[in-house]
Amino acid sequence: MDRNYEIMNAKAKKLGAGFIIILVVLIMIVGIVAISTKKIGGNQVGIVNKKLGGGSMPAGQFIAANGENGIQAKVLTPGWKFFYWPWAYDVKKVPMTVIKEGQVGILTANDGKSLPDNTVFATKWDDPDKMKNAEYFLGEGGGYKGPQLTVLEPATHPINTALFDVEIVPITNVEAGFVAVVKSNVGEVVETEDRLVKKGQRGIWDTPLTEGKYYLNTKAYEVTMIDIRQIKVSYTAQKERGEIATGQPEKPINVISKDGYEFPVDVRIIYKIDKENAPRVVANIGDNDLVLNKIVTPKVRAIFRNNAGKVKALDYVQNRDVQEKQSAEMLKAELEKEGVTFLSVNISNVGDEKSLGALLKTQTDREIAVQQQTTFEVQQLAAEKQKALTKTTQEAEEEKRLATASYSVKVAEEEKKKMIIDAQAEAEQIKLVADAKAKAYQMIAEVIGADNAALVEIMKLVAQEDISITPEVMVGGPGGGMTDALMGTILKDMLNKQ
Secondary structure (H helix, E strand, C coil): CHHHHHHHHHHHHHHHHHHHHHHHHHHHHHHHHHHCCEEECCCEEEEEEECCCCCCCCCCCCCECCCCCEEEEEEECCEEECCCCCCCEEEEEEECEEECCCEEEEEEECCCECCCCCCCCECCCCCHHHHHCHHHHHCCCCCECEEEEEEECCEEECCCCCCEEEEEEECEEECCCEEEEEEECCCEECCCCCCEECCCEEEEECCCECCEEECCCCCCEEEEEEECCCEEEEECCCCCCCCEECCCCCCCEEEECCCCCEEEEEEEEEEECCHHHHHHHHHHCCCHHHHHHHHHHHHHHHHHHHHHCCCCHHHHHHCHHHHHHHHHHHHHHHHHHCCCEEEEEEEEEECCHHHHHHHHHHHHHHHHHHHHHHHHHHHHHHHHHHHHHHHHHHHHHHHHHHHHHHHHHHHHHHHHHHHHHHHHHHHHHHHHHHHHHHHHHHHHHHHHCHHHHHHHHHHHHHHHHCCCCCCCCCCCCCCCHHHHHHHHHHHHHHHHHC
16 A cells, blocks of 8 residues: 555656656746847837848848848837847837828938939939838839938838938928928039929929918928019008018108108008029029019118108108109019009108208198198289179179160060051051942942932941940931931940940
């Protein structure tokens, strides 16, 4: 029994020892695997530095593209990576390169082929993803060492930061009211008279970039933003809303007149740079600030000073519209030479109490005297005109009365003639009627006798005048008695009616 126990105990000890050995071996294996295992996070890449077993890289090479000792071109992507023994490899975890919206990544390669002569930037890659693959870049792709024309656009990029240095800069954003003039440091070299070249050539492009967002390598393409809106500049003691200050210590323009008066002139101008002229302006002058300070302001001051020196101070004050017109014509001609479009000029205040106070007071007094004299002359002239008018009115009234009297005389004479003519006509008419009646009576009397004819006429009167024929006259005597009686009655009745 004891013997069996001893045997079993011995076997157990052997099994326990074997288990321990196996466990130790397993622990050792796990430990060895663990120290050779690398975990790369989801937003990381692993940059591997190989220390053993790869041999030396060719002279001048910095990144190993074919497994040589040194920093490896291939990066470790997110996940578990095994057998990277500490004695053979160093693994450095770095964040992935993140390009946010509104940004662009400018790349510089620390290894690769040498750039061709007269070349500053490596040629742009047709497939940016191949360029980002360091193994392909240094191997089959034949990438160039140095600044890259290709840029990284917004995204998360697994870049080997040992091969590429990444500078994150804002994108080229051309806002409304602006254009971007591009000076290209890459492309075909051409000779031009005005320094402007076609897009894609080296130099200042003759066509600007309009409103939009552009992913440009701002080291290869130098961009100058030009404001193409109307620009209002105030050369005054006080700046109005929306105006650009001149930046000069003395804002108003001080001028000296022909008669030696020095006084300030408040001037406001409006100009603009047209889109098509923007490249020429940048080539010859520069940006908007340089246009204002090197071209516009000096020309405005010079023109106003020169024009003021040709006239007397008082004439300048009184004829500012003439000064505006002359200055506008000169400014338009001068600024157009530089590609700047002149729009308008306005003179507001001329002089002040200190510079022109005495002159303006003298002029004011003179103007008052002149106005008073003018007023007196006008009043005198008005009185004379009134006097002449009164005389003329009286004469007109007299002439009117004379004309009326003369006309009345003429009218009376004409009426007199008319009355005479009417009377003559009436007399002639009566005579004609009487003659006709007499002739008719004579003819009747010849036929029926004189008494009967008279009796007929009497009966006509009786009928016409409604005369009573009762005899009131005694009839007597021979011949005509009856007739005489009727005639008497008729005459008496007619007298009674009258």
